[in-house]
Amino acid sequence: MSISDRIPAGTFGSSPPRLESYAKVTGRAEYTHNVQLPNMLHGKIFRSSIAHGRIRRIDVTAAKALPGVHSVFTAADVCKLVPNPYYGPAFHDQPILALDKVRYVGEAVAVVLADDPHTAEQAVQLIVADYEELPAVFDEVEAVTSATFVHDELKPAKTFADLKHLAGRSNTNVIVEFKLDRGDVKNAWAAADRIFEHTFRTPMVAHTALEPLVSLAEMNGSTLTIHTASQMPSFVRIEIARLLGWPESRIRVKVLHLGGGFAAKTYIKLEAIVALSTLLANRPVRIAATMEEQAYVIASHATTCRIKSGVNKAGRVIARQCDVWWNCGAYADVGPRISQKSGFTAAGPYDIENVLIRSRGVYTNLPLCTGRRGFGVPNLSWAYESHTDMIARDLGVDPIEFRRRNLLREGKEQATGTVMPDDSIAQVLDRLAERMNWSAPFERGHGVMRYGRGVAVGFKAVIAPTTSVATITINADGSCILNISTVDMGQGSDTVMAQIAAEVLGITAQSIKVSHPDTDLTPYDMGTVGSRSTFHMGNAVKLAAEDARSKIEALAREIGLTKGSNYPWSELFHRRYGMQAGNIVGMGTFIPPYAAPSSESGHSANVTPYWMVGGTGVEVEVDGETGRVRITKLITAADCGALVNPRIAETQLSGAAIMQIGYALFEKMDFDGGQLTNASLADYNIPGMQDIPLALVSVFVEGDQQGGPFGAKGLGESGTFGVAPAVANAIHDAIGVRLINLPMTAESVLRGLHKIQGRQWGDE
Amino acid sequence: MPDLRTIKFRLNGVAVAAQIKLYHNLVELLQQFNLFGARESCGQGLCGCCTAIVAGKAVSGCLYLAALVDGKDVKTIEHLDSCGKLSAVQEAFIEAGAVQCGFCTSGFILMTEQLLDANPNPNDSKIREYLAGNLCRCGSYPEISAAVKIAARKRRNVPPT
Numbered sequence: 001m002s003i004s005d006r007i008p009a010g011t012f013g014s015s016p017p018r019l020e021s022y023a024k025v026t027g028r029a030e031y032t033h034n035v036q037l038p039n040m041l042h043g044k045i046f047r048s049s050i051a052h053g054r055i056r057r058i059d060v061t062a063a064k065a066l067p068g069v070h071s072v073f074t075a076a077d078v079c080k081l082v083p084n085p086y087y088g089p090a091f092h093d094q095p096i097l098a099l100d101k102v103r104y105v106g107e108a109v110a111v112v113l114a115d116d117p118h119t120a121e122q123a124v125q126l127i128v129a130d131y132e133e134l135p136a137v138f139d140e141v142e143a144v145t146s147a148t149f150v151h152d153e154l155k156p157a158k159t160f161a162d163l164k165h166l167a168g169r170s171n172t173n174v175i176v177e178f179k180l181d182r183g184d185v186k187n188a189w190a191a192a193d194r195i196f197e198h199t200f201r202t203p204m205v206a207h208t209a210l211e212p213l214v215s216l217a218e219m220n221g222s223t224l225t226i227h228t229a230s231q232m233p234s235f236v237r238i239e240i241a242r243l244l245g246w247p248e249s250r251i252r253v254k255v256l257h258l259g260g261g262f263a264a265k266t267y268i269k270l271e272a273i274v275a276l277s278t279l280l281a282n283r284p285v286r287i288a289a290t291m292e293e294q295a296y297v298i299a300s301h302a303t304t305c306r307i308k309s310g311v312n313k314a315g316r317v318i319a320r321q322c323d324v325w326w327n328c329g330a331y332a333d334v335g336p337r338i339s340q341k342s343g344f345t346a347a348g349p350y351d352i353e354n355v356l357i358r359s360r361g362v363y364t365n366l367p368l369c370t371g372r373r374g375f376g377v378p379n380l381s382w383a384y385e386s387h388t389d390m391i392a393r394d395l396g397v398d399p400i401e402f403r404r405r406n407l408l409r410e411g412k413e414q415a416t417g418t419v420m421p422d423d424s425i426a427q428v429l430d431r432l433a434e435r436m437n438w439s440a441p442f443e444r445g446h447g448v449m450r451y452g453r454g455v456a457v458g459f460k461a462v463i464a465p466t467t468s469v470a471t472i473t474i475n476a477d478g479s480c481i482l483n484i485s486t487v488d489m490g491q492g493s494d495t496v497m498a499q500i501a502a503e504v505l506g507i508t509a510q511s512i513k514v515s516h517p518d519t520d521l522t523p524y525d526m527g528t529v530g531s532r533s534t535f536h537m538g539n540a541v542k543l544a545a546e547d548a549r550s551k552i553e554a555l556a557r558e559i560g561l562t563k564g565s566n567y568p569w570s571e572l573f574h575r576r577y578g579m580q581a582g583n584i585v586g587m588g589t590f591i592p593p594y595a596a597p598s599s600e601s602g603h604s605a606n607v608t609p610y611w612m613v614g615g616t617g618v619e620v621e622v623d624g625e626t627g628r629v630r631i632t633k634l635i636t637a638a639d640c641g642a643l644v645n646p647r648i649a650e651t652q653l654s655g656a657a658i659m660q661i662g663y664a665l666f667e668k669m670d671f672d673g674g675q676l677t678n679a680s681l682a683d684y685n686i687p688g689m690q691d692i693p694l695a696l697v698s699v700f701v702e703g704d705q706q707g708g709p710f711g712a713k714g715l716g717e718s719g720t721f722g723v724a725p726a727v728a729n730a731i732h733d734a735i736g737v738r739l740i741n742l743p744m745t746a747e748s749v750l751r752g753l754h755k756i757q758g759r760q761w762g763d764e
Numbered sequence: 765m766p767d768l769r770t771i772k773f774r775l776n777g778v779a780v781a782a783q784i785k786l787y788h789n790l791v792e793l794l795q796q797f798n799l800f801g802a803r804e805s806c807g808q809g810l811c812g813c814c815t816a817i818v819a820g821k822a823v824s825g826c827l828y829l830a831a832l833v834d835g836k837d838v839k840t841i842e843h844l845d846s847c848g849k850l851s852a853v854q855e856a857f858i859e860a861g862a863v864q865c866g867f868c869t870s871g872f873i874l875m876t877e878q879l880l881d882a883n884p885n886p887n888d889s890k891i892r893e894y895l896a897g898n899l900c901r902c903g904s905y906p907e908i909s910a911a912v913k914i915a916a917r918k919r920r921n922v923p924p925t
Binding site for chain 2 (some may be wrong): 209
């Protein structure tokens with residue numbers, strides 16, 4: 001890097017193209033999908049065909065005998081290397097391969113390794129498993145009182161202090177129950193003028209990242225190298241090391257670009273199976289899930305949410321009780337964290353004196369679940385923003401005016417007691433009203449086509465407390481490499497992190513190489529999840545760059561240069577070491593302040609390092625003959641702090657909203673006796689180009705974000721909160737039909753129309 | 765398992781031969797040549813990630829049998845910059861920020877090339893209709909539409925507005 005390449009500060013806030021643009025438009029970007037290892041075997045997984053049962057016998061003889069098959073492994077083989085083969089981020093409840101029991105249709109029971117994937121697939125069909133079937137439970141509310149128990153006892157991981165007391169608890173499907181108690185809800189009901197109570201449901205949904213899950217493993221000397229499409233290289237290393245009883249240094253996790261993540265590629269997915277397969281077979285192994293299989297590895301929670309609100313004569317919500325049931329599926333995964341960390345926002349972004357929240361994560365005999373671009377908040381906002389609109393319309397108050405009366409404003413305490421630092425919720429709502437031209441008359445139509453509009457706002461806390469570490473290496477020629485374990489899965493983190501480092505160092509973002517995560521070389525990061533990277537890793541990168549800059553200045557002093565001397569960095573190295581030699585390494589570690597909620601009351605003075613605030617306004621066209629809903633306009637407004645890269649930020653907001661169009665209108669995993677019936681993209685539709693409103697606008701609000709790098713914060717999920725409830729509110733505005741269950745299919749709209757018209761379904 | 769069969773075809777302008785099995789698809793064939801720009805995703809010809817051009821027409825590489833390209837001309841995303849320069853469409857995708865995770869990008873770019881060959885100045889509804897068979901889970905559709913329009917202008921030598 002020479003002085004001439006240095007630019008004045010100002011990289012931050014500009015929109016250079018993504019660093020990997022060229023590689024991506026030429027088809028040459030590196031994905032784990034592309035990785036081929038010499039002499040590798042291909043693994044295919046034999047999956048349970050029943051929802052719940054004891055394994056009597058697994059016959060793999062015919063599969064082993066098929067020419068081209070190298071080996072077939074079951075839990076018995078796994079236990080030879082890992083006697084206690086259970087893993088998971090919050091609970092150690094998931095076996096690497098099903099052990100003694102199967103708990104959902106699609107659970108991994110055996111793995112076949114063969115010379116090519118087609119042979120492995122054929123051999124999987126030759127495996128026969130004999131089960132003693134047990135009764136199964138699928139519904140998250142029924143599971144609470146069901147006599148069928150998915151697990152014999154609860155096995156919390158030691159990582160979280162607040163889960164320790166659950167160890168050994170049996171005869172329950174409730175994994176965790178988070179309680180928040182603010183004020184005095186019981187007495188508040190008596191003071192209320194009106195009481196409203198509604199129950200809302202969301203279905204289990206699929207992530208369908210277009211690069212399906214894929215992991216490979218190989219032994220290099222005494223190191224097990226795992227190549228994986230993961231959002232969490234550091235966690236993979238820690239958890240595989242724990243399972244094997246090895247030091248972290250013997251596990252190396254490498255991640256390339258990800259073909260989408262959306263939380264599907266978090267914690268352990270295929271990594272444990274591929275690692276054990278490699279160790280047992282003594283050969284490199286690749287296991288790639290198909291799109292259909294991906295839905296059996298991980299899904300996203302179905303929820304039931306019951307909300308009751310007491311409203312006084314002035315139209316203020318004075319009490320709210322929220323009961324939330326999260327259908328976690330057969331294994332806890334991160335469900336217990338979502339139950340708590342999103343659960344405490346279940347009452348919505350409102351200033352309510354008396355709040356009672358009970359948020360339960362529940363085991364069922366369905367695929368295990370994690371968040372899906374929103375860490376559970378879209379499930380909650382579906383309920384609280386539909387409910388809020390229903391109250392407003394019932395009271396005859398304009399829905400935006402009703403929200404304004406009740407919003408959580410600057411300086412007010414959120415239900416946990418944490419003070420809202422700014423007025424960004426109100427600003428988001430104001431911008432929506434403005435862009436929707438809300439005060440102007442709106443034509444709702446008279447014929448078959450009716451028109452409506454709706455808004456919704458939501459907020460989210462970031463998962464806390466979490467740590468990010470970054471190093472930045474300056475080479476003797478002045479070139480620069482940023483080493484981080486943040487995974488670029490399309491959100492643009494490589495570019496944004498380079499911009500933050502460039503801003504500190506006074507160079508261009510394009511001149512910084514951002515390394516792919518490699519746990520031998522890139523330091524610890526909790527994971528690329530929950531819109532945490534820009535804030536957490538961004539701060540670590542900023543600290544690392546500042547550290548490097550001060551070391552450069554020290555080097556300059558050491559060789560006798562006066563402050564302000566305009567030497568290229570390469571010259572400093574050359575003068576100090578006599579040739580092109582040496583390095584400067586800057587390091588930064590960041591963990592934000594945080595106070596855990598009390599286990600008694602759920603209260604905390606500092607429950608999140610920052611809030612993400614977002615809202616949506618939509619206009620819809622509803623066809624009264626077919627029930628078809630078309631979104632004609634979609635406005636997203638969000639507080640994204642100071643924008644590092646405005647173009648990428650805008651793409652994040654609109655992309656999040658587009659994903660939610662599917663959630664609102666058609667995405668739903670269908671189950672028949674626990675068997676998923678629409679796993680393929682032929683049956684499970686995701687939004688395509690024709691589903692997108694031509695009028696799609698993103699609006700930014702800049703709230704107070706003192707803790708972020710140059711005032712920046714996370715924004716990848718902020719566009720998800722409002723879409724589904726805004727559409728429901730708009731449908732109601734258009735035709736008077738209130739939908740309380742997602743997705744809002746044409747059939748559900750038409751059924752609703754028949755109901756309000758007093759017509760029997762099927763009468764024509 | 766069927767035996768190996770040898771096929772000969774033109775790949776990105778070069779005459780090549782390959783040994784395949786009858787059940788191999790075009791994506792697997794291309795991987796033999798270290799070409800990874802066509803990617804199998806849904807495996808059902810529904811998402812467009814595996815798009816390649818066979819005899820001048822876009823096909824879904826996950827459904828198209830490798831054996832069928834025997835004697836034909838095959839082009840992949842990797843041919844577009846073979847002269848060392850990006851195509852107008854590739855440049856436009858960068859300019860419009862139409863790339864997020866990038867897994868679907870090859871398919872969108874190849875389909876856009878084909879769209880603009882057939883219709884040099886498509887409007888929104890033509891763009892949406894033509895690209896309806898390509899999916900982007902990151903939701904880059906607005907930027908992709910913008911990229912198609914930028915590319916159309918570039919190809920017609922109309923200065924940017």
